[in-house]
Amino acid sequence: MKYLRIFFLLLVFQTGIAQVRNEYKISFDNAAHHEALIEATFTNLESGTISLRMSRTSPGRYALHEFSKNVYDVKITDGKGKSVMVTRPNPHQWDVSGHDGTILLSYRLFADRADGTYSQVNDSYALLNIPATFMYIPTLKERPVQLTVVVKPGHNWKISTQLIPLGGNSYLAPNLQYFMDSPILTGNHIVKEFKVPSRGTEYTIKLALQHQGTEEEADQYFEQIKKIVEQEKAVFGDFPNFDYGEYTFLACYMPISSRDGMEHRNSTVLTSTKSLAEGGMKGNIGTVSHEFFHAWNVERIRPQSLEPFDFEKANMSGELWFAEGFTSYYTNLILCRAGILTQEEYINSLNKTYNYVWNSPGRNFFNPIEMSQQAPLVDAATSVDPVNRSNTFISYYSYGSMLGLALDLSLRSHKEGLNLDDYMKLLWAKYGKNETPYTTENLLFTLREYAGESFADNFFKSYIYNSHAPDFKKLLATVAIYLKTDVKTPYFGARITFDKNDFATIADYTRIGTPAYDARLEKGDIILSINNATFSTPEQFDEVLKKHKPGKRITVTYRRLGEERKTILRLATNPTVTLTPYSKPSEKALLQRENWLKAK
Structure with missing residues (x-):
């Protein structure tokens, strides 16, 4: 997002030139019951109908959240306190007509979830995410916004925010986008x-x-x-x-x-x-x-698909594999370089994500771009009907993280001196510093510029526009890490839990390609016996399985909807791998690992 008026506005405030602002006040007299009182004044309005709205989503979150559900006791008058005509064309909008160029607004907000999307108010502190808290007028999006936070006398609450301090617990945003993007923590922190x-x-x-x-x-x-x-x-x-x-x-x-x-x-x-x-x-x-x-990556190196952020609908982007995923790749890598994780701890941290991504059947249906586009359906989104995401979806955080690993190691082995850090520097220079929104094609063209056309085209064709798996065995070997597999333990292919009656029940929807799925077993089936051997604890179930080798066919007796059935299941080898450092690495591979993981 660009805020080109910032320095002009600062000059205006310093010289005392008056400028029309939308003014808000928030207070917490009923904080013990998670309630805030919001008051607002909108002046210099054009005649006719003015629409007040609550946001339906929040910057950095891509699904709908319908914040108006927590708003009540709404009171709207004109500047003299007289009644106006208010209609509700939809759940998140108040249309106001009959005003005198000024609208006075007040309402109560229930707020009891402290996270990056909602707000939480109690008598110890308040964490406020702006879209979840404040109504706004979309047509006034370029106006400065002034907010005054009223704290109870004697509470000594501090106020922390990226908003511009004006003194006296009042703060300023240059426009609506910046206001909506500026959370507040107030309390004795x-x-x-x-x-x-x-x-x-x-x-x-x-x-x-x-x-x-x-x-x-x-x-x-x-x-x-x-x-x-x-x-x-x-x-x-x-x-x-x-x-x-x-x-x-x-x-x-x-x-x-x-x-x-x-x-x-x-x-x-x-x-x-x-x-x-x-x-x-x-x-x-x-x-x-x-x-x-x-x-850097998403706030300033920003996908064109998210610019500007729309507060009235779900925000879909095909670039989240990079914006969120590459950021996820760097998350633990930075902790390692900072000495917060050891190299061994960092390598071990890759295991869960590696197995989740590359053993998921979701790659059969969607590539990383298409996975990213599902964010409005999964990013803290809610639904009441069952979904088949274990078979169709891979988190763009995790998928992108593995692609970041693959690109980093591929660059390092492609040509001496190449690495993901310097590719990110180039993207920063081209798109971040001047805040020019990018597209997927821009990422490809920049990789061509950095590593060559053939390398870039092959990576994007294979792993971004398609869903192939990189050759991690080869890539990890360059940094003295190998993929350890367990070829002896039989794999049933479903997560089994035991209920209070000691029945072994399949806990989740079975995944495509697993022995349980191929045997047509499904979530909720009660496994009664394997080759007539019964069990009543997880340990007994494992002992029965261990009597059979991978590849062997077994007869599974199970109950579904009260009916006893049988099926033939062919055991497999466990697909889970463990990333393990070489015990005797070559000096070259050890040096490559050190260059990758050491502090910069």
Whole structure:
């Protein structure tokens, strides 16, 4: 997103020139019951009908969320407090006519979910995501927005946000897009900061931390953040131009939070139930790494399909395999380079994602671009009907992460001196610094420029426009890692759980290509026996299976909808692989691994 009026607006405020603004006030007198009171004044309106709306989605989230469901006690008058005509053409819109050029608005908001999308209000703190909180007038999208946050006397609540401070708990956004992109944490939280040099200036990096821990824990956590900041800057070569000289991590690590992270232009929301003392020191830091990387990749190296973000409909993009997926690839890689993960821990962290992606049947149906386009259906989206996603969908976060790994190792083995970091630097120079939105074709053309036409065309044709699997055995060998397989343990191909009656039940929809799927077994089937051998515990089930070798046919007796049935199932070898470092690597491969994983 571009905010070309920012410096003009700052000049206006400094010189005192009056400018029409949309003004909001939020207060928390009923915070104990998760309620906020929002008041707004819209002036200098054109005659005729004015539409007030609640957003249906939120920047960085691609599905619909219908925030109007948490709004009530709506009161709308003209500037003199007189009644106006209000109609509701749909659940998220209030059409106002009969006003006098001014609309006064007030309403109550119920807010009790702390994450990167919704808002949470209680008598200890408030985490506010703007689209989930404030009504707006779409036709006034270019107006500055002024917000005043009213805190209870004696509470000593701080306010942390990327909005421009005006003094007196009032803040400014240059326009609607920036306002909607600017979350707020207010409460008695800890604030830490440090300075980073960039292109002859200095930026301030802040941590606003709402938690139930100690100052010492906050200090330790902030030291990790500093290392992440420096290693991510090394990938791109410099920092983004943070609009007002600051970037803020808004961290809410409270037991009533939900685990999430959400990037914004000059800040990010980080939420988790884990306290720093109880696993959060290491368990929460990956989200920090992921979201700060977005300050470059997605906030400024931005897909054309998401520019500008539309608050009234689902936002679909075919580039999320890169925007989210490559960011996911760097998430743990940065932790390794920063010394927060050891090299062994990093390599081990690849296992889950590797097996999830390359053993998924979803690649038979959609390539990475098409997987990305499903984001409005899966990104915190809700539905009540069962879906077959275990067979048809692979998360673009995970898929893109594996493609990032494949491209990085492919570049490093293709030609000395090539690597994914420098490809990202080139994208930053071409599309990020000047904030020119890109397309998938732009990613291809830039890779041609960086690594050659043949290399780039082959990678995109095979792995982006199609769903082939890279030769990871060969690629990982270049960094002294091999794929270890288990050829002895038989594979049934379904997750079995035991209920309170000791019945072995298939827990999930069976996956295409597994022995259970080919034997026409399905979710909810109760497995009674295997070759007449029965079992009543997971251990007994495994013991029965281990008596048979992979490749052997077994008779499975099962019950479906009260009817006893039999089927023949052919056991397979377990498709799960383990990425394992060589015990005696060559000096060349060890050097390649070191160059890949060491601090920059």
